Amino acid sequence: MLLSSDQALLLSVGLSVGLVVLLLLTLILCYLRRKKKGQNQYQELLSTVPSLLSLPSLSSAPVILVSQGSWATLVPFPLNFLSSPSFQYISNPISMFSSGWYPVGTVLAGLYSVPTLNEVVAPPPGMSTRLCFSVEYRYSSEQLLVSLLRLGNLPPRFHGNVTLVELQLLPDDRRPRQAKARGTGPDPEFNDSFVFQVSGLCVSRSTLSVCVLSVQQDGKRRAVGRVLFPLVGELGQAGRVLWRDLETEEDTQCSELGNVLISLSYSSSLQRLSVVILRARGLQLLTDSGVCVQVSLQVHARVVKVKVSCVVKAESDPYFNHRMTFKLRPQHLDEACLRFELQQPSNVRSGQKPPDPLGVLVLGPFMYARGPQLQHWMDMFNSTQEPIKLWHRLNRAT
Structure with missing residues (x-):
């Protein structure tokens, strides 16, 4: 029987679709068979290699x-x-x-080779306590990278305690960074890194302050020593290992003019600076007329307030325990300083002869002080309302 034109068209379209579907199925089957064959070849290749896990050693x-x-x-x-x-x-x-x-x-x-810490930064011989660290300044990102490695020759009385380190970048850094040693004993290790954001113009004028503390079992902290590391001229050889001696409390008690023990505290809410002159030692007395301390609060070059302690008996190691307070606004903490002058009053009552100076001391921010004098001021600022005591060496009056 003859087909109409419409039926012939439908039959031709159906045959075409069927051929296309059959061709697609054939291609898919060939692809899957080839892929399976490749996986079998790869598994056989791996099986010819002896397993490393079979080695007995x-x-x-x-x-x-x-x-x-x-x-x-x-x-x-x-x-x-x-x-x-x-x-x-x-x-x-x-x-x-x-x-x-x-x-x-x-x-x-x-x-992949990582050098052993003991081989690279072994503590140097000697009895002084030393800090091992490195500094690197990245000019592209304006970041100072400080790496704490270890302490060497820690005194025996601190061997059983936890060792802490507080880092600050003076004069602008107000928030100390803290690191805890990973062990005890004479050479505790840290292996900690800190990043300080500081511009290239300011980094050469900055000083790295590292304070080492020993935490006893009852939680009390005792200062082991400090390192003040000026960065000027020290960034040329970035990343090299540095050893620096800690300036301990005993080091501050060897001045030929004597030393004085001072306590500082500051209350930002009351805007009050409290000073306690506790005692002095090793004074070189000139007369037997007694000893007193004159304390001056200065803002820039202007003397704001002057106070004088009570006169105590003329001894080489006198005790004062005299407290005095000064009004000081928080915005002036970076501009003010305290000047201490130990004096012996004149025997002449007319007051024509000035007192005999025994030694002077200045405590304040980076603008006025360095070393322990600067660190004492910064510790007072960071420990609000908590008294900070420290021995200081007396210098000659100029």
Whole structure:
């Protein structure tokens, strides 16, 4: 029977669609068969390589023998590194198989070798307590990187305590950064890094302050010593290991004019600066007329207030325990300083002869003081309303 034109058109379209579908199925089957064949070949290739886990002298983690020159290093790698399909390179298999090793590949040992801390920064000989650290300034990001490594030759009385370190970048850094040692004993280790954001113009005028504290079992902190490290001229060889002696409390008690023990505290809410002159030692007396302390509060070059303590008996180690307070606004803490002058009043009552000075001391911010005098002022600022006591060396009056 003859088909109409419409029926013939539908039959031709159906046959065309069927042929296209059949062709697509044929292509998909060929692709799947080829992919399965490739996976079988890859599994057979891996099966021909002896497993590293079968070596009797190795631990559960596979290792690779890395050769550089005349020595070899064992570098551990995770298991999934060996089973990765992208890792198919084997270097010199004949020589390595004959020596009993089954290498996976060759890597640079220098990228994985980590030097031992004891070998690189072993404490130097001597009895002084020293701090090991490094500094590096990154001009592109304007960041100062400070790495704390370890302490060396810590005094025996601190061996059983926890050691803390507080870092500040003077004169602008008000918030100390803190690090805790990872052990006790004479040479506790830190291995901590800190980043200070400081511009390239200010970094050469800054000083790194490191205060080492020993925490006793009852929680009380005792100062071990301090390191003040001016950064000017020290950033040329970035990253080198530095050793610096700690300036301890005993070091501050060797002035030829004597020393004075002072306590400072500041209350920002009351805007009050409290000063307590506790005692002095090693004074070189000129007369037997007694000893007093004159304290002057200065803002820039202007003397704001002057107070004088009571006169005590003329002794080389007198006790004062005299307290005085000054009104000082918080915005003036970076502009003010305290000047202490130990005096012996004149025997002439007419007052024509000025008192005989025994020594002077200035406590204040970076504008006026350095060393322990600067650190004492910064500790007072950071420990609000908590008295901070410290011995200071007397200098000659100018």
